[in-house]
Every structure is written in structure tokens, then in C-alpha cells.
Amino acid sequence: MLERNGREFLIVYTGPDGSGRKSVAEAVGHTFGMAKVISYVTRPARSGEVDDQDCHFISMEAYLQMELEGQFLESVEIDGDRYGIRRADVENSLRRYGVVYLILNREGAERMKELYGDKAIRLFVYADRRVVEERQRNQATDEAVIARRLRHYDREMAYRSSCEHAFENFDLGDTVFQITNTLETYLQRGLVDKD
Ligand SMILES: Nc1ncnc2c1ncn2[C@@H]1O[C@H](COP(=O)(O)OP(=O)(O)OP(=O)(O)O)[C@@H](O)[C@H]1O
Numbered sequence: 486m487l488e489r490n491g492r493e494f495l496i497v498y499t500g501p502d503g504s505g506r507k508s509v510a511e512a513v514g515h516t517f518g519m520a521k522v523i524s525y526v527t528r529p530a531r532s533g534e535v536d537d538q539d540c541h542f543i544s545m546e547a548y549l550q551m552e553l554e555g556q557f558l559e560s561v562e563i564d565g566d567r568y569g570i571r572r573a574d575v576e577n578s579l580r581r582y583g584v585v586y587l588i589l590n591r592e593g594a595e596r597m598k599e600l601y602g603d604k605a606i607r608l609f610v611y612a613d614r615r616v617v618e619e620r621q622r623n624q625a626t627d628e629a630v631i632a633r634r635l636r637h638y639d640r641e642m643a644y645r646s647s648c649e650h651a652f653e654n655f656d657l658g659d660t661v662f663q664i665t666n667t668l669e670t671y672l673q674r675g676l677v678d679k680d
């Protein structure tokens with residue numbers, strides 16, 4: 486039987502919006518039984534998003550109060566909305582599960598690296614601009630939202646070389662397979678055989 490050897494990992498998915506980070510992260514997370522750390526956000530929920538499952542959707546007032554109380558490990562502003570990860574959520578999940586995953590923009594990924602060093606593994610998931618645009622359109626994402634997100638595309642893409650690993654998400658099953666194999670090497674190092 487394999488048990489955790491006291492090692493903790495934060496798997497940070499980053500890359501341009503619409504590249505498929507969430508789809509990949511959920512499939513890989515399911516394979517390993519990893520916990521997701523959910524962000525607090527001030528933007529309204531989009532069609533199909535579920536509160537406390539996709540994000541914790543809160544008012545700007547509630548967000549600023551949490552920030553004042555020092556609850557956020559990292560906090561960013563994107564296009565006028567605020568996004569943050571609560572320190573207690575990361576610490577509790579790490580203590581409980583050992584390995585957690587998050588989906589963050591480049592500032593968030595960078596902050597996690599600064600805070601957690603070798604424990605933070607940044608997985609850069611990308612696709613070309615035309616593909617991410619098309620995927621969001623297929624998802625019936627609002628055109629204004631697509632246009633706003635595409636404005637961040639080049640800046641997010643430039644973060645690729647800073648990440649520990651990068652994956653072009655062309656075929657979803659293939660990307661999930663590659664990431665699963667990559668993570669196995671880290672996770673095996675954090676496990677001890679008790680048999
Ligand atoms: N390899 C793929 N081939 C085709 N479609 C894909 C692939 N990966 C993901 N998708 C689809 O692309 C859309 C965007 O994927 P997803 O939401 O996972 O991306 P994301 O990077 O997390 O972006 P967002 O921030 O918009 O959620 C979804 O409709 C998803 O089903």
C-alpha cells in the first residue's frame with residue numbers, strides 16, 4: 486500500500502483562458518483523487534457555473550473585508566474583478582489531502598511558486614489563439630468576454646518558459662495522459678511503500 490511520505494504538492498494549472506486548463510485539471514484531479522482549491526471571485530457567475538463548486542461568488546464588499554483581514558494567500562484584479570485564494574483553504578486541503586490543484590493566471594502561479602518553492606508545480610496548458618477563441622465560442626461564451634480574455638493571450642503565453650512543464654492541449658485525452666504521467670513521477674517520490 487502506498488502512503489504519503491509527508492510531502493506536499495500544489496499543482497498549478499496556468500495558461501491562456503479557453504486552452505482547456507479546467508477540463509484537463511478536472512480529469513487529472515479525478516484520476517489522482519486530488520482536491521481543488523476554489524477561488525473567491527467578485528464577478529457574477531456565468532451560465533452553468535455553480536456557486537461554491539466552480540468559484541465562491543462573493544460581493545466586492547465581502548472580498549475587500551476578507552482582504553483586510555489578511556485571508557488571501559494571493560489576490561489579483563483582472564478586468565475590474567477580484568480573484569483570490571484563501572490561505573486557510575490551501576493549508577487545510579494540504580494537511581488533509583497532501584496534494585491540491587488550482588487554476589490561476591500567471592500572477593497567481595508566480596505567487597504560489599514564491600510561497601511554496603519546489604512544492605509548487607506549474608503546468609502550462611496552451612493552444613493557439615484561433616483555437617482558444619473557437620473553443621470559447623463553442624461554449625457559447627459571451628463575445629465581449631471572449632474579446633476581453635483574448636487581450637490577455639500574449640501576456641499569458643509569455644509565461645510558458647517560466648513553468649515547470651508545458652503541454653499543448655490539442656487532443657484532450659492525450660493531454661490528460663501526458664500530465665498524468667508527468668505528475669506520477671512527482672507523486673511517486675512523495676509516497677512510501679508500506680507492504
Ligand atoms: N483538447 C480539447 N479539444 C477540444 N475542446 C476542448 C479541449 N480541451 C477543452 N476543450 C473545451 O474547450 C472549452 C474551454 O475549456 P476549459 O473551460 O477547460 O478551458 P480553461 O482554460 O479552463 O478556460 P476558462 O477559463 O474559459 O474556463 C470547453 O468547452 C472544453 O470542453
Ligand SMILES: Nc1nc2c(ncn2[C@@H]2O[C@H](COP(=O)(O)O)[C@@H](O)[C@H]2O)c(=O)[nH]1
Pocket residue numbers: 501502524525528559560561563568569570588589590591592593594
Ligand atoms: N491569480 C488568480 N487567478 C485566478 C483565480 N481564479 C481564477 N483565476 C484566473 O483568472 C482568469 C479569469 O477567470 P474567469 O473565471 O473570470 O474566466 C483565468 O485565467 C483564471 O484561471 C485566483 O484566485 N487567482
